[in-house]
Amino acid sequence: MISLYKLIHSLVDRFPVTVVVITLFIGHSVSLAEPLQFSAGGFFKLNVLSGGISAGGNLNGDSELWIPDIPVDDGADADFSHLNSHARESRLWLRAVQDTPLGRLEALVEGDLDADRIDNSHDPRLRHAYIVLGRLLVGQTYTTFTNTSALADLNSGIAVGNVVTRHRQLRWQQPMTATASISVALEEPLNRLHFAGEAAITGTGDRRPPDLVVKIDRTGNRGNISLSALVREISTTGPTAPSLQTDSAIGTAVSLAGRIATGSLDNLRFMFNHGNALARYSTLSTYADATVTPAGEIELATLSSAMIAWQHFWEPRWRSTFAFSYSRADPHGTSNRELTRDSRSAHANLIWTPGRRLSVGIEFLHGWRSLLNGADGELQRLQLTTRINF
Amino acid sequence: MPGHCLNRYLYCLLMSCLVAGCAGDTAPLEPDHNADDTNSGSISLHAVMSEQLALENARLHVLLFDLHRTETVLARERGALVARIAEAARRLQRGAAVITASSASLALAPVEVDRFNALALTLASRADTLADRAEAGTLGPEQLEAGLAAIDATCNSCHALYRDPGNQRR
Numbered sequence: 327m328i329s330l331y332k333l334i335h336s337l338v339d340r341f342p343v344t345v346v347v348i349t350l351f352i353g354h355s356v357s358l359a360e361p362l363q364f365s366a367g368g369f370f371k372l373n374v375l376s377g378g379i380s381a382g383g384n385l386n387g388d389s390e391l392w393i394p395d396i397p398v399d400d401g402a403d404a405d406f407s408h409l410n411s412h413a414r415e416s417r418l419w420l421r422a423v424q425d426t427p428l429g430r431l432e433a434l435v436e437g438d439l440d441a442d443r444i445d446n447s448h449d450p451r452l453r454h455a456y457i458v459l460g461r462l463l464v465g466q467t468y469t470t471f472t473n474t475s476a477l478a479d480l481n482s483g484i485a486v487g488n489v490v491t492r493h494r495q496l497r498w499q500q501p502m503t504a505t506a507s508i509s510v511a512l513e514e515p516l517n518r519l520h521f522a523g524e525a526a527i528t529g530t531g532d533r534r535p536p537d538l539v540v541k542i543d544r545t546g547n548r549g550n551i552s553l554s555a556l557v558r559e560i561s562t563t564g565p566t567a568p569s570l571q572t573d574s575a576i577g578t579a580v581s582l583a584g585r586i587a588t589g590s591l592d593n594l595r596f597m598f599n600h601g602n603a604l605a606r607y608s609t610l611s612t613y614a615d616a617t618v619t620p621a622g623e624i625e626l627a628t629l630s631s632a633m634i635a636w637q638h639f640w641e642p643r644w645r646s647t648f649a650f651s652y653s654r655a656d657p658h659g660t661s662n663r664e665l666t667r668d669s670r671s672a673h674a675n676l677i678w679t680p681g682r683r684l685s686v687g688i689e690f691l692h693g694w695r696s697l698l699n700g701a702d703g704e705l706q707r708l709q710l711t712t713r714i715n716f
Numbered sequence: 717m718p719g720h721c722l723n724r725y726l727y728c729l730l731m732s733c734l735v736a737g738c739a740g741d742t743a744p745l746e747p748d749h750n751a752d753d754t755n756s757g758s759i760s761l762h763a764v765m766s767e768q769l770a771l772e773n774a775r776l777h778v779l780l781f782d783l784h785r786t787e788t789v790l791a792r793e794r795g796a797l798v799a800r801i802a803e804a805a806r807r808l809q810r811g812a813a814v815i816t817a818s819s820a821s822l823a824l825a826p827v828e829v830d831r832f833n834a835l836a837l838t839l840a841s842r843a844d845t846l847a848d849r850a851e852a853g854t855l856g857p858e859q860l861e862a863g864l865a866a867i868d869a870t871c872n873s874c875h876a877l878y879r880d881p882g883n884q885r886r
Binding site (some may be wrong): 419421434454468474480484679682685 | 775777782783784
């Protein structure tokens with residue numbers, strides 16, 4: 327582990343040179359003589375939500391499942407009187423493809439309107455911007471640590487136990503057999519720290535070695551499965567850290583995820599995640615990676631999360647997903663007792679796809695969380711979604 | 717690393733081995749490539765292949781509504797499915813040739829034999845067209861649906877005329 331850590335440090339010291347070399351390498355591979363194929367696409371997605379309002383009536387929490395905004399101890403029964411609607415999840419992507427002597431070159435830029443909401447204006451947000459050349463990927467996309475085919479098919483977004491985050495990375499994917507491959511990635515090192523005595527969680531900068539991810543995946547006729555390992559350095563050396571003292575700790579995490587066919591189209595999707603470097607990668611960043619004690623020491627938070635979802639096709643044009651997920655963090659004892667400790671979500675939906683371009687669905691969502699002080703609260707929502715692909 | 721964490725890691729590793737076995741190739745959904753293509757009897761292999769084509773088409777449609785994967789990843793998966801469609805269409809084409817060869821063993825009037833063979837040739841031709849387009853990478857959703865509908869129409873025409881209703885699968 328120590329030699330691995332030294333290797334990461336070595337790569338980071340030379341990171342600007344590495345990026346320049348890779349950029350030149352990719353630039354050199356683009357042949358001006360060959361045609362570059364451009365395509366564009368996306369979808370329009372309108373959500374109409376009926377259910378309880380978020381804690382404080384937060385516009386973002388009212389639009390999507392946002393764990394810290396689940397109201398706690400509000401004494402309210404299930405309430406479906408609050409109505410909200412938005413189209414902020416609508417997406418647009420641009421894609422360019424070219425065959426080169428070094429392999430297929432693919433570039434993708436994708437954005438949506440899902441940035442923080444202030445009123446009915448929705449700021450655009452970059453979701454993906456990356457280049458793939460053969461087995462090399464450079465840019466921003468889903469973390470290598472996750473298995474995106476294991477994410478549940480939910481109109482309301484993602485379940486609490488999922489691993490899903492997008493950030494900059496450098497990834498190499500190497501086939502091992504015809505059905506298995508290994509991926510190694512260096513990814514953006516952002517921290518989420520909780521300073522004891524403060525109410526909020528603070529995001530810190532990236533003056534650290536990149537996160538290291540190794541993933542082995544296997545695909546067969548019955549589905550796929552992946553096992554990922556993550557190594558991160560969590561530290562207080564970021565520029566926004568209020569503590570004068572600096573400290574750091576190495577954390578690790580593992581994730582087992584996959585999608586297994588249970589019928590011709592039916593499938594079971596699952597994710598089991600555990601580790602003391604998992605917090606920023608799972609549960610929609612609800613938890614802090616570590617607590618900084620009054621003495622300025624880093625205490626990593628162990629997090630366990632899981633998601634299981636069954637997708638069933640009543641017939642090819644009618645499908646449902648039933649999903650349950652759970653997440654629990656065990657932060658240091660000096661943490662603010664009003665931070666979230668456990669969270670879970672349950673989802674059931676019915677989606678109709680009358681044509682290749684259109685889907686209409688209804689989903690019931692139940693969210694729940696409890697705090698370190700023992701208080702808890704829940705949220706129910708019905709969500710009607712219309713999506714048109716273009 | 718605390719001992720209980722190590723135990724959980726080992727448990728995850730054990731689970732991965734267990735599920736990896738389940739995700740393997742031990743029970744393929746597709747018909748065996750080496751399966752005997754000569755059976756055009758009660759449950760014909762060519763009908764199974766046609767169903768396989770329809771299934772891959774349904775999977776292709778499901779991909780269109782995947783929220784979480786990027787367009788680049790989805791394009792690769794669509795490419796893999798189209799390759800499987802081409803493979804299934806080629807097997808269907810070979811199966812149609814076997815049907816023609818088996819017509820002599822059926823108790824059919826000469827005029828019915830001609831009609832039977834004509835339908836088998838139509839099936840082979842339509843499977844060939846679908847496979848050609850899939851292999852060339854020019855198979856858009858519209859062409860795929862049209863190709864599958866044409867194959868289905870041929871299958872249904874033949875089954876309606878010559879298959880024992882008690883043995884119908886489609």
